[in-house]
Amino acid sequence: MIGFGQAGGKIVDKFLEYDRRTGSEIVRAAVAVNTAKADLMGLEQIPQEQRVLIGQSRVKGHGVGADNELGAEVAEEDIGEVQGAIDGIPVHEVDAFLIVAGLGGGTGSGGAPVLAKYLKRIYTEPVYGLGILPGSDEGGIYTLNAARSFQTLVNEVDNLLVFDNDAWRQTGESVQSGYDEINEEIVKRFGILFGAGEVRQGQEVAESVVDSSEIINTLSGGGVSTVGYARETVERKGKSGGLLSKLTGSDESIEDQLDSANTTNRITSLVRKAALGRLTLPCEIDGTERALLVMAGPSAYLNRKGIERGRKWLEEQTGSMEVRGGDYPINNSDFVASAILLSGVTNVPRIKELQQVAIEAQDNINEIREESEANLQNLVEDDEDELESLF
Numbered sequence: 087m088i089g090f091g092q093a094g095g096k097i098v099d100k101f102l103e104y105d106r107r108t109g110s111e112i113v114r115a116a117v118a119v120n121t122a123k124a125d126l127m128g129l130e131q132i133p134q135e136q137r138v139l140i141g142q143s144r145v146k147g148h149g150v151g152a153d154n155e156l157g158a159e160v161a162e163e164d165i166g167e168v169q170g171a172i173d174g175i176p177v178h179e180v181d182a183f184l185i186v187a188g189l190g191g192g193t194g195s196g197g198a199p200v201l202a203k204y205l206k207r208i209y210t211e212p213v214y215g216l217g218i219l220p221g222s223d224e225g226g227i228y229t230l231n232a233a234r235s236f237q238t239l240v241n242e243v244d245n246l247l248v249f250d251n252d253a254w255r256q257t258g259e260s261v262q263s264g265y266d267e268i269n270e271e272i273v274k275r276f277g278i279l280f281g282a283g284e285v286r287q288g289q290e291v292a293e294s295v296v297d298s299s300e301i302i303n304t305l306s307g308g309g310v311s312t313v314g315y316a317r318e319t320v321e322r323k324g325k326s327g328g329l330l331s332k333l334t335g336s337d338e339s340i341e342d343q344l345d346s347a348n349t350t351n352r353i354t355s356l357v358r359k360a361a362l363g364r365l366t367l368p369c370e371i372d373g374t375e376r377a378l379l380v381m382a383g384p385s386a387y388l389n390r391k392g393i394e395r396g397r398k399w400l401e402e403q404t405g406s407m408e409v410r411g412g413d414y415p416i417n418n419s420d421f422v423a424s425a426i427l428l429s430g431v432t433n434v435p436r437i438k439e440l441q442q443v444a445i446e447a448q449d450n451i452n453e454i455r456e457e458s459e460a461n462l463q464n465l466v467e468d469d470e471d472e473l474e475s476l477f
């Protein structure tokens with residue numbers, strides 16, 4: 087995982103914290119890249135030697151100030167420094183690269199596409215992007231940056247997973263505490279998804295468990311992806327319950343059957359909630375090219391029938407013939423969760439809106455620039471042109 091810019095670094099840092107907390111082992115190695123020294127210093131989990139400061143000769147460690155063209159230039163000039171950090175990673179052990187960046191700023195917005203292009207040229211592993219769209223209240227320049235970076239990045243990565251800050255903005259909160267909550271949400275959703283592909287030591291391997299190749303196949307073919315998520319708290323079933331039910335005989339087996347119907351219903355309802363609830367990038371799910379359904383939770387609460395029904399329902403809703411599904415047993419958890427990766431979404435009004443606002447911002451910026459040149463000339467030069475500059 088490579089966090090580019092401030093948002094990217096903070097989110098990768100959170101993924102590492104999630105890994106440590108849950109033992110998910112999603113992140114084989116983490117790197118943070120930035121033009122701002124202070125941002126790198128603020129990270130907690132990413133090892134010091136994996137924090138790369140680029141563009142020192144140009145911006146002296148102070149960031150590129152939302153200039154994403156400069157962000158791209160600096161990334162290109164100093165790509166060797168990033169490679170230096172990647173050299174310390176056993177790349178043959180990773181399933182894929184994930185570049186995380188806020189698309190509205192300068193460093194991540196400009197740098198992420200440059201890095202994606204570079205990694206694709208050097209390595210055979212897939213290169214994915216996790217791009218964060220700015221809130222619509224952030225202003226024209228952020229929207230313009232995001233629209234341009236989005237367009238560039240989609241073409242450089244094997245798939246662009248998108249999270250839209252605007253859809254997750256909470257009113258009445260400070261920006262920082264708002265981001266903390268949003269970042270939790272990002273890590274929770276993508277954590278379940280990526281965690282599903284990791285088989286941990288001592289974990290029982292269910293028949294229909296999701297494998298990393300299924301995630302890769304769902305993402306292959308490229309385009310833009312979004313993730314849905316829903317969860318429900320459940321009581322943890324003790325092992326003794328299983329033993330008791332065997333001892334007490336027929337009554338219990340009826341209860342078991344009821345349980346199985348409940349389990350199936352719970353799963354199908356969680357699949358609906360995840361697909362029809364708030365997605366990381368809100369869009370119409372009809373027309374999605376490929377999808378992956380992951381059901382996570384204690385294995386007693388996961389069953390094949392539920393997942394199969396959920397998968398069928400997703401096929402109907404998306405019209406896709408390529409819907410994969412499987413489970414992710416987490417036996418010490420007290421919830422059942424459904425995470426749905428919708429890959430190759432095309433009906434996304436939010437992106438069209440972003441582009442529209444970006445074009446307006448671009449026109450305005452150009453207009454103001456032209457006007458201001460004329461205005462400055464008017465101010466500096468005397469009306470009759472009687473004064474002469476010194477040289």
Ligand SMILES: Nc1nc2c(ncn2[C@@H]2O[C@H](COP(=O)(O)OP(=O)(O)OP(=O)(O)O)[C@@H](O)[C@H]2O)c(=O)[nH]1
Binds near residue numbers: 125193
């Ligand atoms: N979800 C989330 N989004 C963030 C966070 N911080 C910033 N953003 C978003 O990311 C965009 C880019 O901001 P930064 O990552 O700070 O910018 P940068 O890439 O470091 O670039 P410069 O600061 O311009 O050098 C912002 O417009 C926000 O939309 C965060 O912690 N979480």
